[in-house]
Amino acid sequence: xxxxxxxxxxxxxxxxxxxxxxxxxxxxxxxxxxxxxxxxxxxxxxxxxxxxxxxxxxxxxxxxxxxxxxxxxxxxxxxxxxxxxxxxxxxxxxxxxxxxxxxxxxxxxxxxxxxxxxxxxxxxxxxxxxxxxxxxxxxxxxxxxxxxxxxxxxxxxxxxx
Amino acid sequence: xxxxxxxxxxxxxxxxxxxxxxxxxxxxxxxxxxxxxxxxxxxxxxxxxxxxxxxxxxxxxxxxxxxxxxxxxxxxxxxxxxxxxxxxxxxxxxxxxxxxxxxxxxxxxxxxxxxxxxxxxxxxxxxxxxxxxxxxxxxxxxxxxxxxxxxxxxxxxxxxx
Numbered sequence: 001x002x003x004x005x006x007x008x009x010x011x012x013x014x015x016x017x018x019x020x021x022x023x024x025x026x027x028x029x030x031x032x033x034x035x036x037x038x039x040x041x042x043x044x045x046x047x048x049x050x051x052x053x054x055x056x057x058x059x060x061x062x063x064x065x066x067x068x069x070x071x072x073x074x075x076x077x078x079x080x081x082x083x084x085x086x087x088x089x090x091x092x093x094x095x096x097x098x099x100x101x102x103x104x105x106x107x108x109x110x111x112x113x114x115x116x117x118x119x120x121x122x123x124x125x126x127x128x129x130x131x132x133x134x135x136x137x138x139x140x141x142x143x144x145x146x147x148x149x150x151x152x153x154x155x156x157x158x159x160x161x
Numbered sequence: 162x163x164x165x166x167x168x169x170x171x172x173x174x175x176x177x178x179x180x181x182x183x184x185x186x187x188x189x190x191x192x193x194x195x196x197x198x199x200x201x202x203x204x205x206x207x208x209x210x211x212x213x214x215x216x217x218x219x220x221x222x223x224x225x226x227x228x229x230x231x232x233x234x235x236x237x238x239x240x241x242x243x244x245x246x247x248x249x250x251x252x253x254x255x256x257x258x259x260x261x262x263x264x265x266x267x268x269x270x271x272x273x274x275x276x277x278x279x280x281x282x283x284x285x286x287x288x289x290x291x292x293x294x295x296x297x298x299x300x301x302x303x304x305x306x307x308x309x310x311x312x313x314x315x316x317x318x319x320x321x322x
Contacts, residue, residue: 019214021221029212051190053180054259055314060182061260062227069223098215099222103264153216 002045004038007087009074012094017153022070033067035074042078044071044118052112059110064144068104068134071118072148073097076130079122080152097130100149110136110143120146128152163206165199168248170235173255178314183231194228196235203239205232205279213273220271225305228279229265229295233309234258236281237291241313244286258291261310271297271304281307289313 010023010033018026023033035044046067054060077095081088088094110116120134128151136144171184171194182191196205207228215221238256242249249255271277281295289312297305 017216019217021213021215022223024214027212027214029210049190051188052182053185053188054182055178056180060227061263062183062223062230065226065230065263065265066221066223069226099265099267101264101266102222102226103262104226104260105262106260 002043004036004043006036007089008034008036009042009078009088010034012088013077013096014094017096020070022066023074031066031070033070033074035071035078037078038119040121042071042075042120044074044120045115046118047115048112050112054109057109057112059112059116061104061106064106064110064116064136065102065104067116067118068136068144068146068148069099069102071120071134072102072132072146073099073150075120075122075132075134076148076150076152079125079130079132082122083125095152097150097152100129100151103147105145106143107145108141108143110138114138163204165197165204167197168250169195169197170203170239170249171195173249174238174257175255178257181231183227184235192227192231194231194235196232196239198239199280201282203232203236203281205235205281206276207279208276209273211273215270218270218273220273220277222265222267225267225271225277225297226263226265228277229297229305229307229309230260230263232279232281232295233263233293233307234260234311236283236293236295237309237311237313240283240286240291240293256313258311258313261290261312264308266306267304268306269302269304271299275299279307
């Protein structure tokens with residue numbers, strides 16, 4: 001039973017920044033990940049498909065990297081609202097972040113089948129730079145640990161170099 | 162024009178370890194990545210689909226993490242043949258590795274459209290532990306830098322904890 005509740009960060013991404021294959025609500029081919037607060041932690045859940053395999057019985061590490069990537073950017077965006085003393089659903093300007101550096105430690109194989117839970121906490125917020133630490137939990141075991149340095153997007157992100 | 166030639170590492174993975182979503186030749190839903198030597202570097206190429214987007218015009222970071230993950234494990238396997246003074250297609254036992262730690266630095270947005278080229282080199286081989294450094298190149302620009310610590314799989318990998 002999920003402990004988290006409330007709005008999902010990704011539901012407030014501006015439309016032109018809501019096409020991400022991992023977490024864009026407007027990407028019909030994507031995973032449409034959702035990230036919510038659970039107290040001082042953020043939570044993202046996903047159940048892999050049978051073909052998301054690395055070796056038999058084990059989830060593909062690239063999928064896990066994808067999950068924790070989007071989870072980290074969402075956690076950073078969620079943190080920026082809190083720093084401002086705002087709720088993400090207050091109708092004000094939305095926060096949207098992208099990853100600078102992602103470090104993924106695969107501490108044990110992640111079993112394929114059960115729902116995966118990614119839990120994150122905000123380590124620091126320095127201007128538009130947010131550091132997030134997360135862990136992937138399945139059936140009470142931590143299988144992946146993640147450190148991410150994330151940046152709020154500039155308005156022209158992706159438009160030019 | 163690709164400079165690399167010769168056999169692809171993934172074509173020699175044992176059948177029961179050739180189901181990876183990223184690089185398993187037996188995963189019909191996957192990317193079926195192929196990694197080859199080009200001198201002392203390894204090369205993996207992939208052209209993303211239009212829906213593999215992060216924000217408009219930019220490739221999804223989770224996909225990039227997936228590419229460099231499989232590229233790193235393949236580079237490590239390729240390195241293990243060379244350490245033994247073997248060719249990967251000599252009919253002897255095949256090498257197969259999995260990622261321990263993957264560090265991905267997104268140094269600039271990766272444009273969506275052109276073919277992506279991942280180039281890797283072997284930093285060290287210590288028993289079954291291989292360190293690989295790679296970069297993702299698109300239209301002559303490096304957009305992602307990667308460090309990976311990779312391990313040759315044990316025979317019972319994934320079968321138990």
